[in-house]
Amino acid sequence: MRKLVLSGFLASEEIYINQLEALLLPMKPLKATATTSQPVLTLQQIETIFYKIQDIYEIHKEFYDNLCPKVQQWDSNITMGHLFQKLILAVRTLLYKPIDRVTRSTLVLHDLLKHTPSDHPDYPLLQDALRISQNFLSSINEDIDPRRTAVTTPKGETRQLIKDGFLVELSEGSRKLRHVFLFTDVLLCAKLKKTAVGKHQQYDCKWYVPLADLVFPSPEESEHCPQVHVIPDHELEDMKMKISAIKSEVQKEKANKGQSRAIERLKKKMFENEFWLLLNSPAIPFRIHNRNGKSYLFLLSSDYERSEWREAIQKLQKKDLQAFVLSSVELQVLTGSCFKLRTVHNIPVTSNKDDDESPGLYGFLHVIVHSAKGFKQSANLYCTLEVDSFGYFVSKAKTRVFRDTTEPQWNEEFEIELEGSQSLRILCYEKCYDKTKLNKDNNEIVDKIMGKGQIQLDPQAVQTKNWHMDVIEMNGIKVEFSMKFTSRDMSLKRTPSKKQTGVFGVKISVVTKRERSKVPYIVRQCIEEVEKRGIEEVGIYRISGVATDIQALKAVFDANNKDILVMLSDMDINAIAGTLKLYFRELPEPLLTDRLYPAFMEGIALSDPAAKENCMMHLLRSLPDPNLITFLFLLEHLKRVAEKEPINKMSLHNLATVFGPTLLRPSEGESKGHLTLASDIWSHDVMAQVQVLLYYLQHPPISFTELKRNTLYFSTDV
Template identity: 35%
Template sequence: TDWAPDILLEKRLVVLRSILKSEQQYLSELETLLTPMKALKASAGTSQPVLNPQQVETVFFQVPELREMHRNFYQVSQLGVYRGFIDNYESAVEIVRTCTQADQRFRTLAESMMSNKGPDNCRTKYTLELLYKPLDRVTKTTLVLHDLLKHTPEDHPDHPHLQEALRISSSFLAGVNEDSHCKRAVTLTKGIRRQLMRDGFVVDASECEPSLRHLFLYTDLLLCTKLKNGKQTQYRFSWYLPLAGLRMNLGPVREQPADLQHRISATRGKMFQLREEKGSKGLGARTLDRSRRKLQQCELWLLTHAPVLPLELHSPSGKSHTIFLSSLYELDEWREAIEKLKGELETVPPDLLALTSSCVKLRMTQQPSLLDPSLLLKRWKRVTMSMGQVEVSLSLKYCAHALEPPRAAPVQQPPVFAVPIGELAHERVLVPHIVRSCSEEVERRGLDEVGIYRISGATSDIQIMKKAFDTVRDAISRLRTVDVNTVSGTLKLYFRELPHSVIPSELFQSLADALLDTMLTILQSCPDVNRNTFLFLLHHLKVAERQEINKMTLMNLATVFGPSMVRPPEVILGQCGPPVDISQEVVVQVLYFYLQCQNLPAPQTL
């Protein structure tokens, strides 16, 4: 390696910690596996045994020895124990399968093992499928030894011992795989032979974090594996589900938080740049290799975090797994492939070691691509849809989305609310967009609404509309779907939050003076008795000067006397004329304005 010795030793320490943590977990699983053995041994001497002594010995053959071996951390030097376990494995699985079907007591025991030493020290439920763990451990031993040797300096005293351990482990694994070769062609019920029908990469949501997994669909089961890349490609078993009785459901589309969406977009932009960089001329071999590795990391991250379409898988035994796919095309392909195979076909318990090891050969010969849709691009799919008495046939083909160059950060539009009405440079109009769109929407569907502009919409809905107007398109689409009182409330809120009124404040005095002159002129045109009585009352209503005691403000007085002092003309039956519709609030405001005048003429009483 090109790493410095101190960095190499630091990475070695990380690998060692990982090995110790994995060993602790595996040891707790072996101890959990031995829990039902004690109960089964105890019942074997009774008149109604669950398993006879020979069956107990076969199911748990060499498991106690494996536990003692891992307690002392001597796995490689005592691989003979694993040899005996592997040779006996097929017989053990057959007893488990037969007794699970025939005896309810055994089925309950086999499917309800609990351990308090699971991941993160939480209470974990296991089944007798824990029997596959020693098989998986054989493959993992070679892998971890390879990783440990890779991060151990050649002058380290452990280096030659690790080389020898890796040689022993690799030789043992090669012999196991060779012996298992004859077991790979399994004959199922009805004379069908187990074959690989489909494989591909999916995201497994069964764990705390989404994980990229290689899924294999065989004639009678689904096998989920984890791909480990190194000098030697390795597959680790994750889970399997028999197809018999398997139910599939489409789960809810996964909601991606805003920060994840932003990171996905940024990753796609980075991939575009890396591919452009790979195509550039004159770059050195090391630069190209670095770009290739970065691109692969981006692809793996994107494959793991971008898929949002879930397919839920439920087995009759109660086991469930959820996988996520990135397109409806893939989701439909997997559903259709599984649907064609599932039925009443009885599953022969798989030799998980042989089955998982065979995945390596499939990977080496077929090289399934992580992100290459070239095969899909050439394949058309015919779908027939029934629409009542008519059937429509469609031909569909997958089309990949090309990577786009990274986009510049979106320009933040200036806010709409609480901004002076004159700042319309971004709109280039003389009436703000919010005023026009809200008014048009009210005119379109709110003219017959009782209490429009008096009854406001829900405060939360109005706040959503306020936020939406920062993006014009979003506001327009929302405006047509919300309650019309929300639209009117949004318009009122806009005017209420203006920092300055629509009529500039510097013109207020001029407006007030003009109104006063006009209203006094109108008052002078009234008959003498009417004018002087009105003026007398206005001077009398200065009782508002003692409002702190009598609680009668000018507005209160205007509300009491306004409707009596100022009335619109009554419509006489049979006469035509323009209708006059003045609300009570307007009448109150007229009287209120007169009461505020400081230079009203004095009334004449004689």
């Protein structure tokens, strides 16, 4: 495969060299006439026309001459990374043109890396060449010709577009999707007009603020801003399920070569649902204020995004800007230019993606945040991790605060669920404990972002069983982290423990018999600790605990260590909640059993309430006693957690979403007949699993004794 990649590149390189030779042919006679009394072109004109072409030719000719024999006399161990490294360095130092050759080289380097073993001598050289090439192209993009991103005002001045994107504005109590344009001296908020088919699309300006008049309100001034209505989590999760179900239907239609009209109808419905999610998910306020008294409020899903907009505006405000008022003609010209100048063309929803675009990663990303360095003075430091999901970024994890240091050593591991994700963002904050900086609008202290960075989650690079270490550089700060990815199909496997001792991966009946208890000790202790000090914890069971803490607790429970109670009392409550979830997830078969799984799926789909009641209760009675008693014990605990929903934000639906798949998901052998696409994590089965647990959570208290004795519940064999 490496040889095929290189052969194709060599062919294009040969054509390129021939083109350069053709350009050089007229240069010599033109130079010869330049010194005569009747020159065709002056030396300066010749230098401009043929700028660096001779040098470019020599660089590429040398590269071709060195690479060609290596490809012709192919050996899998042959090295050529140094040739690419030399080529990229030479072209970068020589000039910015022709960019397309650097771009082509970058694409080839990507392909070569995919098919070069990591232990091959070429691998680090190719990686370095790719890094240099990408940095070079990034600098080109930053210095792109201003005329392509600028509009000329009626006064003859140039107004350049710096940044644009879709943001949700809270206007008169309603959420509106706006396209926001940041120019060198003005921020413009626009809406795309509805136009007839075939007519030129245009933007309608909703408002604008000259940057000279734009200020960011202080936390104290935010007190008078309108309260942000947040959509309940369970409504957002319901919509995600609907979107994933439609995605699954689209894939099935395509696989069965269904009618294009049916596929388009499904895609339209998916777009409507994704648009609703994009509009209603953001909850992070981003306020701007006009000195003349008018304020505007955007809602963002990511602190990273809010920081980008704020920094871009503040950077422009450092220039000598003057206040102004646009005339109707000037505003019309500026708004009219937006359609041509915009860099973001489509609403960021997955239904807008082309079929050949990457669907992203589905599964679990394990990330260890090791350390950071480069801080100029000691501070209280922590990191957050964000990934994109359903077209927008969400915060997924947060490290502990490392106090009073310039080199924090977190060494914390997190398990992050990916839903079509393509990027990982890391933000580094300084923790603020000053109560005077409290944001009265949302009762949160505003911490300072010290740096932020982003990496692409390349499916080829991350889908290995090994940890991959990387560094993100941000404002002079370097954050070191490691990551590995577990695909959805791998994470669905239940692997029985090979040990005869311990509790994880061991049948629940074996554990209860060994312990001479009705409910496993690990379940009782974790639930007791959560109810003692975590029942009011915001996001309990939803927020991930530190993976290293969870693994430590797992080891202690498996070893039946005498210090379990002491360790539990000192451990972070989210780690304890995570340990309980991990225990149920690692059972060799689900708590509600493989045998009964099809019946649970059929029972929850029944429409008649009486028939559903009869079926669902009979299924509980059919469970083995250890499974049933443990399930009822957990059920009552989750109900008590949901009673604190106003404080912990965990409703019955949220808890069902967290625990449903864990308690019902079939083991590997059984799951093959039930799972839809592995990449579709919110499949029909997952929706049904959530609904099964939600049914029991919403049911009046169920007594084990009454359930076993009650003859009202009758059924044929399952």
